[in-house]
Amino acid sequence: MNTLTNRSYTNLFLLPAGIVYFVFFLLPTILSFFFSMTWWTLTDWKFIGLENFKTFLSEESLNIGFKNTIIYAVVTCALKVILGLLLGVFLSSRLRTVGFIRSMVFFPTLLSTVAVGIAFSTLMHPSQGMINAALAAIGIAGPDWLGDIQIALLSVALVDVWKGVGLATVIFIAGIMSIPEDYYEALMIDGGNTWNKFWNIIVPLSRPAMNTVIILAFIGGLRSFDLVWAMTKGGPGFSTDLIASIIYKQYQAGFYGLSTAGNVILFILVSLLAFPLYAYLNRKEVDL
Amino acid sequence: MSKMTNSASTVQPTLHKHSNRLAGKKAKKVLAEIVAVLLTIILFGVPLYFVFVNAAKDTQESSLLNMSWPTSFQLIENIQAVFLAENGMIIRAFMNSMIITGASIALLILFGSMAGFVLHRKVSKLSPFYNFLILAGLIIPPAIVPTIWVLESIGMFKTLPGIILVEVALHLPFTILLYKGFMATIPKQIDEAALIDGCGKFKLFFSIIFPLLKPVSATVIVLTAVGVYNDFVNPLYFFPGADNATLQLTLYNFTSLYSTQWNLLFTNILLISLPPLVLFIFFNKQIVAGMTAGSVK
Structure with a gap:
């Protein structure tokens, strides 16, 4: 019976998805390794070996992307995990206002990144922006959020967290809700307090949810482009340039080979960090 | 009989104390909830409100980028x-x-x-x-x-x-x-x-x-x-x-x-x-x- 049914599923069903995936995703990815080693005008190419990679690694306006991309990914990921977990715990309780808070926190997830970026760049305006006006009202001189090269990247990262923490929160809520009641009952009998409940039950047992948030947020952070582009275009200077925004800049400038080299570098960076992270997190998962 | 009232009167204060503590805990919870709602409104509601009121202003007023209600509502x-x-x-x-x-x-x-x-x-x-x-x-x-x-x-x-x-x-x-x-x-x-x-x-x-x-x-x-x-x-x-x-x-x-x-x-x-x-x-x-x-x- 088993072989009979196994034969009744046709590989033809894989064909449409396979063709689209191959032609519009896999093929360009494979080609990128070749074209990253060329001087390329789309119609013509000249093989130049690893020249593009050397340029990418040696020029400061390009290699600053590594540092920025990793800082951006780590900061956004860490904040989304911490804030998402705390919000998730708070919103898993039976408070009356949970529905309202959850909706408000989650809604930005569905908004356009560019719209959010534009709105926040006006809110973060150093002299006219509402954020500094509010800070001034309580006697704090607000910084030039997007104009100061020391903090511009962190300002953009904060907006990313504002937009993305809702997704992390709902994932944590789903994880926390799936923890069986018995654990809390056992803790009550043993006389544990709220801290024990959080640290010894919720944190370890919402591990699958936490892993998902870490993976999603970290990969998302590494690949991020649109928010930075909408808010700072990589400036001031190159202080908020991420690898993905450098790829766009080189593409715009017509350096297609260099742009593709940036793509390959991002590919390698994401693979080197994300695949091992994925494997590591999946290994450490606990069973409920 | 007197024994019973006696025991009842000893129970009474502890019960009272207990409900007091419960009330205190409840008040704390309500306070936390109010703070959470306020924070949510400030962090998530205000930016949305900001976009909305400025979309309803004239060009000059909106260039101030503040949150006051538009003098003439022209959405x-x-x-x-x-x-x-x-x-x-x-x-x-x-x-x-x-x-x-x-x-x-x-x-x-x-x-x-x-x-x-x-x-x-x-x-x-x-x-x-x-x-x-x-x-x-x-x-x-x-x-x-x-x-x-x-x-x-x-x-x-x-x-x-x-x-x-x-x-x-x-x-x-x-x-x-x-x-x-x-x-x-x-x-x-x-x-x-x-x-x-x-x-x-x-x-x-x-x-x-x-x-x-x-x-x-x-x-x-x-x-x-x-x-x-x-x-x-x-x-x-x-x-x-x-x-x-x-x-x-x-x-x-x-x-x-x-x-x-x-x-x-x-x-x-x-x-x-x-x-x-x-x-x-x-x-x-x-x-x-x-x-x-x-x-x-």
């Missing part, structure tokens, strides 16, 4: 102005966005469900390889210029079919994952019964399995709608040109055009945020279900 006039800008570019962009989103959803449901069905049911030596491809598709950033080169070679660069197929390719891995996961809840006996009754391979899927996949299809619809509609990067690269604008790109064009006309820019933001708002109001559950799918084993 309708601003909406008209946004619609008329650049020869009705926003309407063309709206059409493009709807076509791209609609077509991507249709293809993703069809291709994704077919693939998810076979990938779940048919276990072969290639299964780990397919799983790897899905994982790779979720993790690896798309190669930009080579994709343009491929699109150009087959005459699809700057065309609707081109951008649609790119969106489909990039959303397929997650869609297949959702369908494959859901297939596990549909018993194999259904397939066997249908096959014994003389049902063909194609009929089995399209008239028996596919209708059972409705819940995931609903999730795919809302998730793809949000993802493709809000996508800025792919249309920027693969669908450039003034005639080809999507709603997200009109916003981007407007930032330089209306750098002094904040009111119109905010009206534009408000307008393009309406479709996600409608989705959010009607399909909140499906959206959350889809986005959290697979996160909790």
Whole structure:
């Protein structure tokens, strides 16, 4: 019976998805390794070996992307995990206002990144922006959020967290809700307090949810482009340039080979960090 | 008798104390709740309110970028102005966005469900390889210029079919994952019964399995709608040109055009945020279900 049914599923069903995936995703990815080693005008190419990679690694306006991309990914990921977990715990309780808070926190997830970026760049305006006006009202001189090269990247990262923490929160809520009641009952009998409940039950047992948030947020952070582009275009200077925004800049400038080299570098960076992270997190998962 | 009243009077104070402590705990809880609601309103409500009031102001007032209520409420006039800008570019962009989103959803449901069905049911030596491809598709950033080169070679660069197929390719891995996961809840006996009754391979899927996949299809619809509609990067690269604008790109064009006309820019933001708002109001559950799918084993 088993072989009979196994034969009744046709590989033809894989064909449409396979063709689209191959032609519009896999093929360009494979080609990128070749074209990253060329001087390329789309119609013509000249093989130049690893020249593009050397340029990418040696020029400061390009290699600053590594540092920025990793800082951006780590900061956004860490904040989304911490804030998402705390919000998730708070919103898993039976408070009356949970529905309202959850909706408000989650809604930005569905908004356009560019719209959010534009709105926040006006809110973060150093002299006219509402954020500094509010800070001034309580006697704090607000910084030039997007104009100061020391903090511009962190300002953009904060907006990313504002937009993305809702997704992390709902994932944590789903994880926390799936923890069986018995654990809390056992803790009550043993006389544990709220801290024990959080640290010894919720944190370890919402591990699958936490892993998902870490993976999603970290990969998302590494690949991020649109928010930075909408808010700072990589400036001031190159202080908020991420690898993905450098790829766009080189593409715009017509350096297609260099742009593709940036793509390959991002590919390698994401693979080197994300695949091992994925494997590591999946290994450490606990069973409920 | 006297013993009883005695014991009752000793119980009374402790009970009282207990309820006092409970009341204190309750007050603390209420206070925490009020603080949480206020924080939520400040952090999440105020930016939305800011966009709304500035979308209803005249150009001069909106350039102050503050949150006061508009002296003359002219949201309708601003909406008209946004619609008329650049020869009705926003309407063309709206059409493009709807076509791209609609077509991507249709293809993703069809291709994704077919693939998810076979990938779940048919276990072969290639299964780990397919799983790897899905994982790779979720993790690896798309190669930009080579994709343009491929699109150009087959005459699809700057065309609707081109951008649609790119969106489909990039959303397929997650869609297949959702369908494959859901297939596990549909018993194999259904397939066997249908096959014994003389049902063909194609009929089995399209008239028996596919209708059972409705819940995931609903999730795919809302998730793809949000993802493709809000996508800025792919249309920027693969669908450039003034005639080809999507709603997200009109916003981007407007930032330089209306750098002094904040009111119109905010009206534009408000307008393009309406479709996600409608989705959010009607399909909140499906959206959350889809986005959290697979996160909790």
